[in-house]
Amino acid sequence: MLVDSTMAKRELLEDGRARLPPGQFLTKRFPVLTYGSTPKVELGGWTFNVSGHGLKEPMEWSMDEFLALGEHETTRDFHCVTTWSRYDNTWAGVPIGSIWSLIEPHLTDEVGAVMLHCTCGYTTNLLIEDFLKEDNLFATHHDGKPLTPDHGGPLRFVCHHLYAWKSPKWVNGIELLSNDARGFWERNGYHKRGDPWAEERYAYQE
Numbered sequence: 001m002l003v004d005s006t007m008a009k010r011e012l013l014e015d016g017r018a019r020l021p022p023g024q025f026l027t028k029r030f031p032v033l034t035y036g037s038t039p040k041v042e043l044g045g046w047t048f049n050v051s052g053h054g055l056k057e058p059m060e061w062s063m064d065e066f067l068a069l070g071e072h073e074t075t076r077d078f079h080c081v082t083t084w085s086r087y088d089n090t091w092a093g094v095p096i097g098s099i100w101s102l103i104e105p106h107l108t109d110e111v112g113a114v115m116l117h118c119t120c121g122y123t124t125n126l127l128i129e130d131f132l133k134e135d136n137l138f139a140t141h142h143d144g145k146p147l148t149p150d151h152g153g154p155l156r157f158v159c160h161h162l163y164a165w166k167s168p169k170w171v172n173g174i175e176l177l178s179n180d181a182r183g184f185w186e187r188n189g190y191h192k193r194g195d196p197w198a199e200e201r202y203a204y205q206e
């Protein structure tokens, strides 16, 4: 169902930007956008892994261990580069701050960016300041229900202030990087950063 985008365009964020980013339309639906098919995530041997630049030793958690690291709930808007936006998504899961506070003490060098990895092979890169934005989380629930497999269940990272391809489904790892690199869509024509308000859609705009 489409909703009236004329009204939506007049709504402003606290900092004065339009709530609906340029070139976006509003929908109440929750479309599924996946490159390839939905993987079946088996929790038996599942681990969440942190490795890469500046980390003395790789870190690893089982799902139970990971979910025990913290709790956070937030209601935020979601913007896909294919131009649909969905307002007021309530995400719940483990906040980025809880994870980072366990990683940071083990770092021997500065981390400039991360590459997030998924069971299906999908990857996406984030600058460290975008990755650590308050309110980012590893979500297990959406609008009060466990995330369905199509939407990234059992675990997906959610980064609200960038286009939705920066919110990887079936996430299972963080690779720490000294400098920014390119993930799957970023190597296939999409923008390295993807700020919806700056309409950073394509790589040629960089």
Ligand SMILES: Nc1nc2c(c(=O)[nH]1)N[C@H]1C(S)=C(S)[C@@H](COP(=O)(O)O)O[C@H]1N2
Pocket: 030, 031, 032, 033, 034, 035, 036, 080, 081, 118, 120, 122, 150, 151, 152, 164, 165, 166, 167, 168, 169, 170
């Ligand atoms: N693992 C994985 N994560 C992914 C994708 C994907 O293909 N694989 N697609 C991205 C894109 S392009 C979008 S718009 C959102 C869509 O999330 P949804 O299917 O839950 O609406 O997931 C992002 N995360």
Ligand SMILES: [Mo]
Pocket: 033, 080, 081, 082, 164, 165
């Ligand atoms: Mo997307």
